Amino acid sequence: MIKITKVNAAILIIGNEILSGRTQDTNTSSIALWLNSIGVTVNEVRVIPDIEGTIIDTVNYLRKANDYVFTTGGIGPTHDDITAQSISRAFKREYEIHKEAFKILEAYYKVGEFNEGRQKMVWMPKNANLILNPTSGAPGFNVENVFCLPGVPSILKSMLGGLKDKILGGNPILSHTISLRTVESEIAKALTEVQDSNKDVEIGSYPFFQGGKLGVSIVIRSEDQFKIDKCSSEILEFVNQKKIEIVAR
Amino acid sequence: MIKITKVNAAILIIGNEILSGRTQDTNTSSIALWLNSIGVTVNEVRVIPDIEGTIIDTVNYLRKANDYVFTTGGIGPTHDDITAQSISRAFKREYEIHKEAFKILEAYYKVGEFNEGRQKMVWMPKNANLILNPTSGAPGFNVENVFCLPGVPSILKSMLGGLKDKILGGNPILSHTISLRTVESEIAKALTEVQDSNKDVEIGSYPFFQGGKLGVSIVIRSEDQFKIDKCSSEILEFVNQKKIEIVAR
Numbered sequence: 199m200i201k202i203t204k205v206n207a208a209i210l211i212i213g214n215e216i217l218s219g220r221t222q223d224t225n226t227s228s229i230a231l232w233l234n235s236i237g238v239t240v241n242e243v244r245v246i247p248d249i250e251g252t253i254i255d256t257v258n259y260l261r262k263a264n265d266y267v268f269t270t271g272g273i274g275p276t277h278d279d280i281t282a283q284s285i286s287r288a289f290k291r292e293y294e295i296h297k298e299a300f301k302i303l304e305a306y307y308k309v310g311e312f313n314e315g316r317q318k319m320v321w322m323p324k325n326a327n328l329i330l331n332p333t334s335g336a337p338g339f340n341v342e343n344v345f346c347l348p349g350v351p352s353i354l355k356s357m358l359g360g361l362k363d364k365i366l367g368g369n370p371i372l373s374h375t376i377s378l379r380t381v382e383s384e385i386a387k388a389l390t391e392v393q394d395s396n397k398d399v400e401i402g403s404y405p406f407f408q409g410g411k412l413g414v415s416i417v418i419r420s421e422d423q424f425k426i427d428k429c430s431s432e433i434l435e436f437v438n439q440k441k442i443e444i445v446a447r
Numbered sequence: 448m449i450k451i452t453k454v455n456a457a458i459l460i461i462g463n464e465i466l467s468g469r470t471q472d473t474n475t476s477s478i479a480l481w482l483n484s485i486g487v488t489v490n491e492v493r494v495i496p497d498i499e500g501t502i503i504d505t506v507n508y509l510r511k512a513n514d515y516v517f518t519t520g521g522i523g524p525t526h527d528d529i530t531a532q533s534i535s536r537a538f539k540r541e542y543e544i545h546k547e548a549f550k551i552l553e554a555y556y557k558v559g560e561f562n563e564g565r566q567k568m569v570w571m572p573k574n575a576n577l578i579l580n581p582t583s584g585a586p587g588f589n590v591e592n593v594f595c596l597p598g599v600p601s602i603l604k605s606m607l608g609g610l611k612d613k614i615l616g617g618n619p620i621l622s623h624t625i626s627l628r629t630v631e632s633e634i635a636k637a638l639t640e641v642q643d644s645n646k647d648v649e650i651g652s653y654p655f656f657q658g659g660k661l662g663v664s665i666v667i668r669s670e671d672q673f674k675i676d677k678c679s680s681e682i683l684e685f686v687n688q689k690k691i692e693i694v695a696r
Contacts, residue, residue: 219479
């Protein structure tokens with residue numbers, strides 16, 4: 199099988215609670231780590247409010263600019279859950295009861311518990327594909343290259359596995375981290391030289407503070423393990439020359 | 448003093464480490480909570496990679512679309528710290544040594560420690576205003592309505608206080624949370640009615656799972672305490688009717 203080597207995605211976090219600072223978004227990291235593992239690079243993340251016009255415009259922009267778009271939030275039963283109807287409008291599709299989703303939730307809930315609020319969760323864009331939810335029943339959905347997931351982190355995580363066959367990724371993005379007992383300014387020049395002689399590898403430098411001590415993590419990322427190894431040995435060379443303590447590698 | 452009532456901002460997180468999922472962004476929440484407290488609403492958040500063209504285009508878009516823009520990340524001493532030079536290009540200003548910043552860091556470091564790497568941190572857009580850093584010396588900077596802060600959360604937090612006089616906020620955005628022992632679908636219909644009769648108040652519904660028990664937090668937000676109180680009593684009315692346990696209010 200020939201693999202496409204560059205596949206990219208955008209993540210769209212929908213929810214006033216993130217913009218107000220009340221809730222700390224953790225879904226970006228969960229989705230991004232999973233996408234990297236299947237060879238999809240996240241190009242950008244946007245967080246927008248629960249406003250229909252904003253959702254429509256942003257989805258329509260992102261789905262054209264990226265191979266895939268993953269949205270989180272706004273697919274629950276309450277009045278502020280407007281993602282499904284907004285996606286319907288973005289794609290100019292009818293917003294209607296999804297028969298399969300209806301059957302799933304009818305079976306999931308006890309008799310009498312599949313009330314009006316819960317029935318809202320089966321309204322989706324016409325001909326949407328379902329994304330199954332092994333945690334709490336209510337499915338997400340997918341239209342073309344847009345995948346709509348819930349905002350609750352534990353439920354979202356449990357749904358990612360089921361998406362694997364729907365995403366055509368490239369080569370997995372590999373990474374190697376070298377953590378040093380130093381400060382960035384001590385290694386900045388030498389690290390620049392390594393980056394300059396390895397232009398197609400992504401080298402990031404991230405200071406940390408752990409157990410009362412400062413350190414720097416150098417993260418090397420590429421699809422090619424050989425290139426990572428080459429960078430890694432060039433970094434370890436100057437690290438040894440400078441007699442810098444290696445915390446982890 | 449007449450206060451402008453609607454002031455908005457965008458937050459721009461610059462950094463490959465967030466897009467790869469390696470690092471969990473916490474700066475959005477810190478900045479957003481602080482902005483809300485001084486009456487500034489966050490309209491959107493974007494996370495973008497360490498790519499100069501992307502930074503320039505995004506900053507130029509966001510600074511025209513919002514009253515304020517806050518960037519985080521990319522102002523350290525290493526090769527992947529390209530925010531200051533990108534902002535210089537976005538504003539078509541020279542990228543040069545900031546004399547005041549130079550003096551601050553010269554005084555901050557011991558003799559001989561103000562090396563080439565650290566000197567990179569005093570290069571800024573011409574005539575930038577400094578944002579003082581009480582934690583680790585190296586200042587952030589501000590050009591027109593764009594404020595550039597570091598990515599390290601503890602340092603960023605320590606710099607927000609010093610910004611207060613530079614931001615003209617509106618009325619603080621007030622909020623009240625009512626946490627209930629219920630599920631969203633049980634209250635969805637009644638909550639929609641409260642929202643419909645209080646259109647200029649933002650009512651959010653957020654399920655939670657704590658200590659093995661499900662619950663829902665209803666968050667009411669407005670600049671007007673009277674409107675919040677009115678919503679709150681309408682919500683408590685249906686909560687009592689439905690005999691739902693109140694966990695916190």
